[in-house]
Amino acid sequence: MTQYLLSTLIWLPIAGGFLTLLLGDGSRNLARWLSLGIAVATFAFSIPLYLGFDGSTAAFQFIERTAWITTFNADYSLGVDGIALPLILLTTFTTVLIVAAGWDVITERTAQYLGAFLILEGLMVGVFAAMDAMLFYFFWEAMLIPMFLIIGIWGGPRRVYATIKFFLYTFLGSVFMLIALIYMYLKTGDYSIAALQQLPLTATEQRLIFLAFLAAFAVKVPMFTITPDGSRELSWLVIALSLIAVVYIGFVALVQQDMKKLIAYSSIAHMGFVTLGAFLAYDIVANTGGVQGAALGIDGAMVQMISHGLVSGAMFLCVGVMYDRVHSRQISPYGGVINTMPKFGAFMVLFSMANAGLPATSGFVGEFMVILASFKANFWYAFAAGTTLILGAAYTLWLVKRVIFGPVGNDHVAALTDLNRREFAILAILAVAVLLLGLWPAPLLDVMRGSTHHLVEQMLSTKLPTP
């Protein structure tokens, strides 16, 4: 069974998604239960992946390999390391919550909604598990299709504009990465990521390939070790972009009138921490060769990424809970929600605290590690990153003050009903996860240890042709 564990995690939700699509809206409840069953089963299958994983080594595990396209010498090869594993777990975990969260909220085209999310889940696991660059690109681009439809059909106002923009931007970024991949493939004759990492590249080649990858995704960090010299040289660029994201976007979040937008901006700021931590590592190894500091930055980035997945997800869900009752995402129609929805208020305050990076929540661990690491690189990096603690607290607490606390704002708020059992269960599970990760992050850090050190070693390596 463990032999095909990764394939199961990819194809079970995809097959289940198509089955759900086939059911159609005629049997809406059946579609709901079926997709919940598939999502839970997928999550269940990802647990042996965690239990069977050996965190002490950087080697890929649960490897599957079959020849796929002989013309391109591309393989269907899957495997996980300590970086991919937590992301796969996050994916399978949140999909269960997504299916549950949409239970009686999504009343139009329910089967299509659930099917699209299940298919998306499978493709995302594929992205994380792919060890072949062509397979990776295949899953990466295919993800665009369900995302395009999800945003376009069930999105908010201006959803068509949003989804087209999203699709074209992502597509444009990806195609440059594709050319970079083809270029390297023609040099190695192999699409496996391991082979690409061995390939010697000149400084100019590395710079261009680095920029092509940057255009496609700023967060698929291990791919950047394909161009270690280019990444070290250009890490300042990403660090600058990250710091701008953290500080500038923090100010932008402060002035938002729409709760969802506010959380979206805070999400950008948090992802700024992820890229900051990852590329600080390049900066640290380039300037000081400090392996410890670099590893700290990467670990921090990973914890931040997982935590962001949980906390932002929870915050969006909280907005969803209020939207379902009042049908407004603006901040102004609310006020004093705690008086009529005490349970909900408690959860919202907890997640807001996590969002602001309060110790004992998962939000604190990642931010703290990244700030510590940035001290090792440059004091001013750390100073700029540190302002987020103030800004994050400011916009989040102000949001909570205006929405949750105070006297009951109006009749809408007075008529609010507290969480039902389904909503309570979903938010409770997320709250437990946020607290667990905040109080005891060791299980996460342990599985990453081997891979992090391997990653830092690769950052130190050079592949410039020796003159």
Place this chain on the structure above:
Amino acid sequence: MTETSFAQFLPALPEIYLVGAICALLMFDVFFGLKKPTRTASVALLLLLGGAVATLISADFGHRQVLFSGMYIADDLATLLKLASFLFVAIALFYSGEFLGRRKLQQGEYYVLVFTALLGVLVLTSAGSLLMVYIGVELLSLSLYALVAFDRENGVAAEAAMKYFVLGAIASGIMLYGMSLLYGLSGTLSLAGLATAFSGPNSLGLILGLAFLVVAVAFKFGAVPFHMWVPDVYQGAPTSVSLLVASVPKIASFAVAYRLLAEGLGEVSGTWTQMLSVLAVLSLLFGNLIAIAQTNLRRMLAYSAISNVGFILLGFVTGTGDGYEAALYFTLVYVMVVLGTFGAILLASREGFEADEIADYKGLSSRDPSLAFMVAVLMFSTAGIPPFVGFWAKLRIIESLVNVGHLWLSIIAVVMSVIGAFYYLRIVWVMYFDPPGDLPRGQPRLALRFVLGLNAAAALGLGLFPDVLLNVCQTVLHRG
């Protein structure tokens, strides 16, 4: 003097069979088809499937035979293209059956004209001399002119046919002139003879002759700036004829370009690859940009065809076997997907409602979910998004370009793909995001729906397992 035996003619069996089939179909229509035209349609389909069998019988896999004093080439490429042509024309006729009946176009002559056009395609796939190229091109073009004008009462169709004919005649003249120049320089009409005649430095005459031939090929492909007929024909012709014009002639154009340029004039590829690269970039640029502005689906598909032709030409621009292989793969994939797209238009249309405008597809996902799903698959495939086969086709072209160092051309190609994605996405958006209004609901027509489903499934299946078709293309061009 060698003895003439039946076995000598065996490699040409597909063409011989088709000529026989044309005569048989004409007689059948007169005796049995006039009262019940659907009979002729069924017989035509059976004859086409018979043609595929004849192609397989006559094929001598792995060998290249040159017959009739070098006029006729029978090799694996010809076999593959002939098989594909028989199959694709059969699918095209199957898709258009209901449409032809409804528009009272289901006459024996229609099928005979389709068959003669197909004969032109077959001749081109096996052309071994300039004469055969010309005969094939004329056979194909004249049949298509007549088909475009087949709906006599339709003024728009007549106008489209007129434009097509006038411009096509000029292109034929240009082709003949180019051929005459090459003949004058080399003293031979055979493509193999041309290959040996032009191996030295380029003379002005050769460049002139080549330029005329490239223009003619570009016209037949519909590449910018020789594309003016494409949108009018796609929009004006009866849908069943647009389907035909959009699909199988692309195979013929590939065959002409391959036999004439790659095989016959491969030694001087440096000259024509430059000309083709200009045409390819222009086609990508104008095709994609103008397609965005279209509101008529068929016209949009015409500009999409122009941009896709740009991709096929890019395969030739490489001037390498790898690039020709990529162009072959792209052509087959493109024709397959475009058949499905027009099939979907025919399935969405009905008496009094031709689904020609993009707006006619509003809310299709709630009116006819399975059709909308198939169209979405075909659109994502044409846009080149994995997991669909169109992705591999584009990837293959770009890879062959990067391989010979044309980095800039490949960047132009991918950027234009992104722009092109917009108008394919717009179809999906109209179908899935817009409310249906009071447009008609879907109709069952299960047979058509089933074949269309197979067509869409092929776009997905060949995308998940691209090795199948890629290996076939590699084998027929002898690079295995």
